[in-house]
Amino acid sequence: MTEPASRTPEPTRAWVLHPDIPSKPGRRAPAFALEEAVALAAALPGLDIVGGDLVRLNQPRPGTLFGTGKVEELGALFKANDIELVLIDGPLSPVQQRNLEKDWKVKILDRTGLILEIFSDRARTREGVLQVEMAALSYQRTRLVRAWTHLERQRGGLGFVGGPGETQIEADRRAIDEQLTRLRRQLDKVVKTRELHRSARAKVPFPIVALVGYTNAGKSTLFNRVTGASVMAKDMLFATLDPTMRAIDLPDGPKIILSDTVGFISALPTELVAAFRATLEEVLTADLIVHVRDISDPETEAQAEDVREIVESLGVDPDTPQIEVWNKLDRLDAEAAERLRALAPRQPDVHLISAITGEGLDDLLADIATRISDPVLNDTLHLEFSDGRRRAWLFAQGVVEAERPGEDGVELDLRWTARQKETFSRL
Template sequence: MEHDPQITRAWVLHPEITSAYKRREPARALQEAVALAEALPGLEVAGSETVRLSRPHAGTLFGSGKIAEIGEKLAEQEIGLVLIDGPVTPVQQRNLERAWKVKLLDRTGLILEIFSDRARTREGVLQVEMAALSYQRTRLVRAWTHLERQRGGLGFVGGPGETQIEADRRAIDEQLVRLRRQLDKVVRTRELHRKARAKVPYPIVALVGYTNAGKSTLFNRLTGADVMVKDMLFATLDPTMRRLELPEGPEVILSDTVGFISDLPTELVAAFRATLEEVLAADLIVHVRDISHPETAVQAEDVRSILASLGVEEEAPILEVWNKIDLLDADARDAARARAARDDAVLAVSSTTGEGVPALLAAVSDALQGAQHQTELHLGFSEGRKRAWLFDHDLVQNERQTDDGFEITVLWTAKQEAQFNAL
């Protein structure tokens, strides 16, 4: 069989542990794992299968008969990389790699590779490298070429000119300390940018949603921006922000964020907290759902639980956008439209055809109406810190000194008022 030597042939396995509680249909989980693999450049998915297990084997994950059976397929198909959709211990990884004579990545390793390939900002790159090093630290140290970056990705998959860097844990720890220092600098710079943005009295609207829900397409339609839109998982990793003028109501800053995914490894939720900070700063969250996806309800639940883990409160203002209604059959489409007509917090749209977008803009406007309101304050001379905060955030419209302090007129959002009251 002739294969392109630049392309790694991959095989995807989804272990279905029959004794474990399953939230998701195994066939759908395998489909998502294949989509994850296809999101990584330089890979060709040659095949995939679900492997049923009553329980995982401690040293090898699978039983010996299954290992031999899969091994024959891998040799026949000339597979160079096996992707296992789930956690694999370092010992299991080493034993399976020996048995099958291939490289092996578990779900965390694969997502790290994709994150590395997609990260665009300095902060994104540093966050990925730190997450990768933390992950590698718990495993046998193997080849990782991101220290001498000769290609995109972190080097787990391998590539032209790959160098073997054998390093002990101390070397990883030193590298982590260096990266943390660099990251602190970058985060401080971002803080300054965010403060500068806070002075612009525009409310922030954050688009969130499961990966591949169509957020970037919607973002582009609303703002005319050219954000990378690909029908693949994790197409957007760094937040992209644009100004958006609503037909009626305030100007807003619209933020497109990284897509969420089920079972996102904890190291990665932490690594991308900074990317998702824009969501915490938002005056309004727009949760974009792919309503045509068979597991849209499970995906929505995953998004809500990640938002909760980030510290977004349940009462935070959220609009739910049922996207991709153009992909539904006529009955389901009518039902989605009817539900949206009944519920102010649900909008049925197609970011591809533009259906429902004017209604979405009107709903954003309504949700933010009174986003800025005027308040008269009296501050005593002793409250200099509060007065300085108002000026730092450019909220003061007018100020008059009196015998016992200052009469100040401010224009602010409810969020800014709450921040001020907490000082």
């Protein structure tokens, strides 16, 4: 008897709500905020985004967020459209979530839960997976997670949208604390391994150039174009989560290590800022930060400000050189593109490029080479005859101009960079 073919589960029908609160500090343009919220929802597999709405709120209600009339109106809308999951683009208290789920008879996910679900789906490295789990547990610790098994047939996840493992997470706070302790121990081991790799890289005098930017700004496309790598690059929020590094030779310049990092987003959950700090450590140690912006996005200025605030909150040295790359020139109409081409040369720390067509990349790479190339120093150094290992390193670096033997060692005339001199001091 032939086995029946397994059917692909139907996607979960979802609706996106963006509560627009005029008095909220840092309020974004409502239409663009809703558009970003829908794009976030679309980044999570297994969902069918049926619709989205802006809901103006003069005063959020502590029990239900929305007023009684709006709760009833939305409930009827969701019932008429067979909605199973409502995504609310903002923070929800456990009480608000519980009350709305009871009234609407649907599962509800707030912005933090949605971003955590996306991160859970995308994390690939051991470190990334552990950090997502820790962030999720910290978030869940404050609320009771009810079983919701509709998506369990399709994907795992963190338990917000459904998946195995919910009963263990729901048990009690003590069980969650025990899990957090166990995960921290595992993460400590992974971080120590990363530190060893970083120490090994520190012995090689290659500058680190870190790409940062708002999610979907085109960092990974630029990274792939420059390095020839094949990092996932899609027109999708959070296409890249785990850091990727490649060593490349700049044209007419030094070798560098280029680092692609997770994209930032407005109102990034505090749990994730803390959890992904280790992932963003390459930004903290970078010799140059390249801030990639989607210059075609109407919200590019607000996005750039979000990135600057997060970079500052990470504790990046304010003296670390930074440049801006205005990407996606190919998406602008001819008039807007020409206007920017005329504007960019007046700003020495700005490059106008298209990572898709390659326009502007030669000038960008030349500027990076100039900025991270150390000035050359002339030195004379005395080494004992027994110090053969360090002498060999100097010759391998090609910095020895002349060598003169003496009674107790050798005199070396060197032409090297400050970076090479610092590395030599650690040998």
